[in-house]
Amino acid sequence: MYQSVINKRVLLLNQNYEPLTLCAARRAIVLLFQGKAEMIATANGLKIRTVDRSFDLPSVVRLQQYRRVPFKKIMLTRKNVIIRDRNRCQYCGSTKGPMTVDHVVPKTMGGSERWDNLVCACARCNNSKGDRTAEQAGMKLLKKPTPPSYIMFLQRDSEVAPQWHPYLFMDSRFGGATT
Ligand SMILES: [Zn+2]
Structure with a gap:
Protein backbone atom coordinates (compact mmCIF):
# COMPACT_ATOMS: atom_id res chain seq x y z
CA MET A 1 0.00 0.00 0.00
CA TYR A 2 2.67 2.47 1.06
CA GLN A 3 4.65 1.59 -2.04
CA SER A 4 1.75 2.34 -4.37
CA VAL A 5 0.89 5.64 -2.67
CA ILE A 6 4.45 6.89 -2.79
CA ASN A 7 4.59 6.12 -6.50
CA LYS A 8 1.33 7.83 -7.38
CA ARG A 9 1.70 10.38 -10.11
CA VAL A 10 1.77 14.05 -9.22
CA LEU A 11 1.37 16.94 -11.63
CA LEU A 12 4.37 19.22 -11.31
CA LEU A 13 3.65 22.84 -12.28
CA ASN A 14 6.21 25.44 -13.13
CA GLN A 15 6.32 28.61 -11.02
CA ASN A 16 3.95 30.26 -13.54
CA TYR A 17 1.45 27.40 -13.14
CA GLU A 18 2.30 25.88 -16.48
CA PRO A 19 2.30 22.06 -16.39
CA LEU A 20 5.89 20.78 -16.44
CA THR A 21 5.69 17.06 -16.09
CA LEU A 22 4.43 14.20 -13.97
CA CYS A 23 6.54 12.83 -11.18
CA ALA A 24 6.21 10.18 -8.52
CA ALA A 25 4.67 11.37 -5.25
CA ARG A 26 7.98 10.52 -3.61
CA ARG A 27 9.77 13.21 -5.61
CA ALA A 28 6.99 15.75 -5.07
CA ILE A 29 7.21 15.19 -1.31
CA VAL A 30 10.96 15.74 -1.34
CA LEU A 31 10.41 19.01 -3.23
CA LEU A 32 7.81 20.07 -0.66
CA PHE A 33 10.08 19.25 2.25
CA GLN A 34 13.00 21.09 0.72
CA GLY A 35 10.79 24.14 0.27
CA LYS A 36 11.30 23.99 -3.48
CA ALA A 37 7.61 23.44 -4.20
CA GLU A 38 4.27 24.27 -2.65
CA MET A 39 1.16 22.14 -2.40
CA ILE A 40 -1.57 23.21 -4.82
CA ALA A 41 -3.97 20.27 -4.50
CA THR A 42 -3.97 17.12 -2.44
CA ALA A 43 -4.99 13.67 -3.57
CA ASN A 44 -8.49 13.00 -2.21
CA GLY A 45 -7.94 12.10 1.40
CA LEU A 46 -4.89 9.96 0.76
CA LYS A 47 -2.28 10.19 3.49
CA ILE A 48 1.32 9.28 3.80
CA ARG A 49 2.33 7.99 7.19
CA THR A 50 5.77 7.84 8.63
CA VAL A 51 6.66 6.57 12.07
CA ASP A 52 5.64 9.74 13.88
CA ARG A 53 3.57 11.79 11.47
CA SER A 54 1.06 11.70 8.68
CA PHE A 55 0.52 14.16 5.89
CA ASP A 56 -1.54 14.68 2.78
CA LEU A 57 -0.45 13.06 -0.42
CA PRO A 58 0.01 15.73 -3.10
CA SER A 59 -1.80 15.66 -6.43
CA VAL A 60 -0.55 18.99 -7.81
CA VAL A 61 2.56 20.84 -6.65
CA ARG A 62 4.09 24.06 -7.95
CA LEU A 63 7.76 24.93 -8.11
CA GLN A 64 8.80 28.04 -6.17
CA GLN A 65 11.34 29.02 -8.79
CA TYR A 66 10.70 29.23 -12.49
CA ARG A 67 12.45 26.47 -14.37
CA ARG A 68 13.43 26.97 -17.96
CA VAL A 69 12.43 23.95 -19.98
CA PRO A 70 13.05 23.02 -23.57
CA PHE A 71 9.97 23.03 -25.76
CA LYS A 72 8.39 19.59 -25.61
CA LYS A 73 6.44 18.37 -28.54
CA ILE A 74 5.02 14.94 -29.18
CA MET A 75 6.45 13.53 -32.38
CA LEU A 76 3.84 12.89 -35.02
CA THR A 77 4.19 9.17 -35.71
CA ARG A 78 1.77 6.34 -36.46
CA LYS A 79 2.36 4.89 -33.04
CA ASN A 80 1.69 8.20 -31.31
CA VAL A 81 -1.56 8.78 -33.22
CA ILE A 82 -2.75 5.39 -31.99
CA ILE A 83 -1.62 6.17 -28.44
CA ARG A 84 -3.38 9.56 -28.52
CA ASP A 85 -6.60 7.84 -29.53
CA ARG A 86 -6.01 5.18 -26.86
CA ASN A 87 -6.10 2.37 -29.37
CA ARG A 88 -9.74 3.11 -30.12
CA CYS A 89 -11.03 3.19 -33.69
CA GLN A 90 -12.29 6.75 -34.11
CA TYR A 91 -15.10 5.59 -36.39
CA CYS A 92 -16.70 2.54 -34.75
CA GLY A 93 -15.17 2.77 -31.28
CA SER A 94 -13.66 -0.72 -31.37
CA THR A 95 -10.45 -1.34 -29.46
CA LYS A 96 -9.92 -4.83 -30.80
CA GLY A 97 -7.44 -5.99 -33.35
CA PRO A 98 -4.44 -4.23 -34.79
CA MET A 99 -5.11 -0.56 -35.44
CA THR A 100 -4.18 1.47 -38.48
CA VAL A 101 -3.81 5.18 -39.01
CA ASP A 102 -6.37 6.79 -41.29
CA HIS A 103 -6.13 10.12 -43.10
CA VAL A 104 -9.51 11.77 -42.44
CA VAL A 105 -9.08 13.67 -45.70
CA PRO A 106 -7.15 11.23 -47.89
CA LYS A 107 -3.69 12.13 -49.14
CA THR A 108 -4.96 11.85 -52.70
CA MET A 109 -7.40 14.67 -51.92
CA GLY A 110 -4.76 16.92 -50.42
CA GLY A 111 -5.12 15.72 -46.82
CA SER A 112 -1.92 16.34 -44.93
CA GLU A 113 0.05 14.56 -42.26
CA ARG A 114 -1.17 16.54 -39.28
CA TRP A 115 -2.53 15.66 -35.89
CA ASP A 116 -5.92 16.99 -36.94
CA ASN A 117 -6.06 14.84 -40.07
CA LEU A 118 -4.87 11.51 -38.66
CA VAL A 119 -6.89 9.13 -36.54
CA CYS A 120 -6.66 5.62 -35.21
CA ALA A 121 -8.93 3.32 -37.24
CA CYS A 122 -9.54 -0.41 -37.20
CA ALA A 123 -8.63 -2.22 -40.41
CA ARG A 124 -12.30 -2.78 -41.23
CA GLN A 136 -18.25 10.86 -48.44
CA ALA A 137 -18.08 7.43 -46.85
CA GLY A 138 -20.94 8.32 -44.50
CA MET A 139 -18.73 7.74 -41.47
CA LYS A 140 -18.61 9.92 -38.40
CA LEU A 141 -15.61 10.57 -36.19
CA LEU A 142 -16.10 9.98 -32.46
CA LYS A 143 -14.33 13.28 -31.82
CA LYS A 144 -12.39 15.90 -33.66
CA PRO A 145 -8.70 14.93 -33.73
CA THR A 146 -6.37 17.43 -32.06
CA PRO A 147 -2.69 17.53 -31.14
CA PRO A 148 -2.19 15.66 -27.86
CA SER A 149 -1.27 17.46 -24.68
CA TYR A 150 2.17 16.52 -23.46
CA ILE A 151 0.93 15.77 -19.95
CA MET A 152 -2.00 13.69 -21.11
CA PHE A 153 0.44 11.77 -23.20
CA LEU A 154 2.53 11.00 -20.15
CA GLN A 155 -0.59 9.84 -18.38
CA ARG A 156 -1.79 7.62 -21.19
CA ASP A 157 -1.97 4.48 -19.06
CA SER A 158 -4.49 5.80 -16.60
CA GLU A 159 -7.03 8.46 -15.90
CA VAL A 160 -6.13 12.10 -15.51
CA ALA A 161 -6.82 13.20 -11.91
CA PRO A 162 -9.65 15.76 -11.67
CA GLN A 163 -7.31 18.02 -9.65
CA TRP A 164 -5.15 18.41 -12.76
CA HIS A 165 -7.86 19.65 -15.10
CA PRO A 166 -7.64 23.40 -14.41
CA TYR A 167 -3.93 23.31 -15.24
CA LEU A 168 -4.06 21.01 -18.24
CA PHE A 169 -6.49 23.29 -20.01
CA MET A 170 -3.84 26.00 -19.76
CA ASP A 171 -1.48 23.67 -21.52
CA SER A 172 -1.49 25.62 -24.78
CA ARG A 173 2.26 25.70 -25.07
CA PHE A 174 2.59 21.94 -25.30
CA GLY A 175 -0.76 20.90 -26.63
CA GLY A 176 -1.66 23.79 -28.84
CA ALA A 177 1.08 23.48 -31.38
CA THR A 178 0.07 21.85 -34.61
CA THR A 179 2.46 19.91 -36.71
ZN1 LIG B 1 -13.60 0.74 -36.75
Whole structure:
Protein backbone atom coordinates (compact mmCIF):
# COMPACT_ATOMS: atom_id res chain seq x y z
CA MET A 1 0.00 0.00 0.00
CA TYR A 2 2.67 2.47 1.06
CA GLN A 3 4.65 1.59 -2.04
CA SER A 4 1.75 2.34 -4.37
CA VAL A 5 0.89 5.64 -2.67
CA ILE A 6 4.45 6.89 -2.79
CA ASN A 7 4.59 6.12 -6.50
CA LYS A 8 1.33 7.83 -7.38
CA ARG A 9 1.70 10.38 -10.11
CA VAL A 10 1.77 14.05 -9.22
CA LEU A 11 1.37 16.94 -11.63
CA LEU A 12 4.37 19.22 -11.31
CA LEU A 13 3.65 22.84 -12.28
CA ASN A 14 6.21 25.44 -13.13
CA GLN A 15 6.32 28.61 -11.02
CA ASN A 16 3.95 30.26 -13.54
CA TYR A 17 1.45 27.40 -13.14
CA GLU A 18 2.30 25.88 -16.48
CA PRO A 19 2.30 22.06 -16.39
CA LEU A 20 5.89 20.78 -16.44
CA THR A 21 5.69 17.06 -16.09
CA LEU A 22 4.43 14.20 -13.97
CA CYS A 23 6.54 12.83 -11.18
CA ALA A 24 6.21 10.18 -8.52
CA ALA A 25 4.67 11.37 -5.25
CA ARG A 26 7.98 10.52 -3.61
CA ARG A 27 9.77 13.21 -5.61
CA ALA A 28 6.99 15.75 -5.07
CA ILE A 29 7.21 15.19 -1.31
CA VAL A 30 10.96 15.74 -1.34
CA LEU A 31 10.41 19.01 -3.23
CA LEU A 32 7.81 20.07 -0.66
CA PHE A 33 10.08 19.25 2.25
CA GLN A 34 13.00 21.09 0.72
CA GLY A 35 10.79 24.14 0.27
CA LYS A 36 11.30 23.99 -3.48
CA ALA A 37 7.61 23.44 -4.20
CA GLU A 38 4.27 24.27 -2.65
CA MET A 39 1.16 22.14 -2.40
CA ILE A 40 -1.57 23.21 -4.82
CA ALA A 41 -3.97 20.27 -4.50
CA THR A 42 -3.97 17.12 -2.44
CA ALA A 43 -4.99 13.67 -3.57
CA ASN A 44 -8.49 13.00 -2.21
CA GLY A 45 -7.94 12.10 1.40
CA LEU A 46 -4.89 9.96 0.76
CA LYS A 47 -2.28 10.19 3.49
CA ILE A 48 1.32 9.28 3.80
CA ARG A 49 2.33 7.99 7.19
CA THR A 50 5.77 7.84 8.63
CA VAL A 51 6.66 6.57 12.07
CA ASP A 52 5.64 9.74 13.88
CA ARG A 53 3.57 11.79 11.47
CA SER A 54 1.06 11.70 8.68
CA PHE A 55 0.52 14.16 5.89
CA ASP A 56 -1.54 14.68 2.78
CA LEU A 57 -0.45 13.06 -0.42
CA PRO A 58 0.01 15.73 -3.10
CA SER A 59 -1.80 15.66 -6.43
CA VAL A 60 -0.55 18.99 -7.81
CA VAL A 61 2.56 20.84 -6.65
CA ARG A 62 4.09 24.06 -7.95
CA LEU A 63 7.76 24.93 -8.11
CA GLN A 64 8.80 28.04 -6.17
CA GLN A 65 11.34 29.02 -8.79
CA TYR A 66 10.70 29.23 -12.49
CA ARG A 67 12.45 26.47 -14.37
CA ARG A 68 13.43 26.97 -17.96
CA VAL A 69 12.43 23.95 -19.98
CA PRO A 70 13.05 23.02 -23.57
CA PHE A 71 9.97 23.03 -25.76
CA LYS A 72 8.39 19.59 -25.61
CA LYS A 73 6.44 18.37 -28.54
CA ILE A 74 5.02 14.94 -29.18
CA MET A 75 6.45 13.53 -32.38
CA LEU A 76 3.84 12.89 -35.02
CA THR A 77 4.19 9.17 -35.71
CA ARG A 78 1.77 6.34 -36.46
CA LYS A 79 2.36 4.89 -33.04
CA ASN A 80 1.69 8.20 -31.31
CA VAL A 81 -1.56 8.78 -33.22
CA ILE A 82 -2.75 5.39 -31.99
CA ILE A 83 -1.62 6.17 -28.44
CA ARG A 84 -3.38 9.56 -28.52
CA ASP A 85 -6.60 7.84 -29.53
CA ARG A 86 -6.01 5.18 -26.86
CA ASN A 87 -6.10 2.37 -29.37
CA ARG A 88 -9.74 3.11 -30.12
CA CYS A 89 -11.03 3.19 -33.69
CA GLN A 90 -12.29 6.75 -34.11
CA TYR A 91 -15.10 5.59 -36.39
CA CYS A 92 -16.70 2.54 -34.75
CA GLY A 93 -15.17 2.77 -31.28
CA SER A 94 -13.66 -0.72 -31.37
CA THR A 95 -10.45 -1.34 -29.46
CA LYS A 96 -9.92 -4.83 -30.80
CA GLY A 97 -7.44 -5.99 -33.35
CA PRO A 98 -4.44 -4.23 -34.79
CA MET A 99 -5.11 -0.56 -35.44
CA THR A 100 -4.18 1.47 -38.48
CA VAL A 101 -3.81 5.18 -39.01
CA ASP A 102 -6.37 6.79 -41.29
CA HIS A 103 -6.13 10.12 -43.10
CA VAL A 104 -9.51 11.77 -42.44
CA VAL A 105 -9.08 13.67 -45.70
CA PRO A 106 -7.15 11.23 -47.89
CA LYS A 107 -3.69 12.13 -49.14
CA THR A 108 -4.96 11.85 -52.70
CA MET A 109 -7.40 14.67 -51.92
CA GLY A 110 -4.76 16.92 -50.42
CA GLY A 111 -5.12 15.72 -46.82
CA SER A 112 -1.92 16.34 -44.93
CA GLU A 113 0.05 14.56 -42.26
CA ARG A 114 -1.17 16.54 -39.28
CA TRP A 115 -2.53 15.66 -35.89
CA ASP A 116 -5.92 16.99 -36.94
CA ASN A 117 -6.06 14.84 -40.07
CA LEU A 118 -4.87 11.51 -38.66
CA VAL A 119 -6.89 9.13 -36.54
CA CYS A 120 -6.66 5.62 -35.21
CA ALA A 121 -8.93 3.32 -37.24
CA CYS A 122 -9.54 -0.41 -37.20
CA ALA A 123 -8.63 -2.22 -40.41
CA ARG A 124 -12.30 -2.78 -41.23
CA CYS A 125 -13.28 0.90 -41.01
CA ASN A 126 -10.13 1.97 -42.81
CA ASN A 127 -10.91 -0.44 -45.64
CA SER A 128 -14.54 0.49 -46.00
CA LYS A 129 -13.67 4.20 -45.92
CA GLY A 130 -11.12 3.70 -48.66
CA ASP A 131 -9.96 6.74 -50.56
CA ARG A 132 -12.86 8.93 -49.54
CA THR A 133 -13.38 11.55 -46.89
CA ALA A 134 -15.28 10.42 -43.81
CA GLU A 135 -18.24 12.46 -45.00
CA GLN A 136 -18.25 10.86 -48.44
CA ALA A 137 -18.08 7.43 -46.85
CA GLY A 138 -20.94 8.32 -44.50
CA MET A 139 -18.73 7.74 -41.47
CA LYS A 140 -18.61 9.92 -38.40
CA LEU A 141 -15.61 10.57 -36.19
CA LEU A 142 -16.10 9.98 -32.46
CA LYS A 143 -14.33 13.28 -31.82
CA LYS A 144 -12.39 15.90 -33.66
CA PRO A 145 -8.70 14.93 -33.73
CA THR A 146 -6.37 17.43 -32.06
CA PRO A 147 -2.69 17.53 -31.14
CA PRO A 148 -2.19 15.66 -27.86
CA SER A 149 -1.27 17.46 -24.68
CA TYR A 150 2.17 16.52 -23.46
CA ILE A 151 0.93 15.77 -19.95
CA MET A 152 -2.00 13.69 -21.11
CA PHE A 153 0.44 11.77 -23.20
CA LEU A 154 2.53 11.00 -20.15
CA GLN A 155 -0.59 9.84 -18.38
CA ARG A 156 -1.79 7.62 -21.19
CA ASP A 157 -1.97 4.48 -19.06
CA SER A 158 -4.49 5.80 -16.60
CA GLU A 159 -7.03 8.46 -15.90
CA VAL A 160 -6.13 12.10 -15.51
CA ALA A 161 -6.82 13.20 -11.91
CA PRO A 162 -9.65 15.76 -11.67
CA GLN A 163 -7.31 18.02 -9.65
CA TRP A 164 -5.15 18.41 -12.76
CA HIS A 165 -7.86 19.65 -15.10
CA PRO A 166 -7.64 23.40 -14.41
CA TYR A 167 -3.93 23.31 -15.24
CA LEU A 168 -4.06 21.01 -18.24
CA PHE A 169 -6.49 23.29 -20.01
CA MET A 170 -3.84 26.00 -19.76
CA ASP A 171 -1.48 23.67 -21.52
CA SER A 172 -1.49 25.62 -24.78
CA ARG A 173 2.26 25.70 -25.07
CA PHE A 174 2.59 21.94 -25.30
CA GLY A 175 -0.76 20.90 -26.63
CA GLY A 176 -1.66 23.79 -28.84
CA ALA A 177 1.08 23.48 -31.38
CA THR A 178 0.07 21.85 -34.61
CA THR A 179 2.46 19.91 -36.71
ZN1 LIG B 1 -13.60 0.74 -36.75
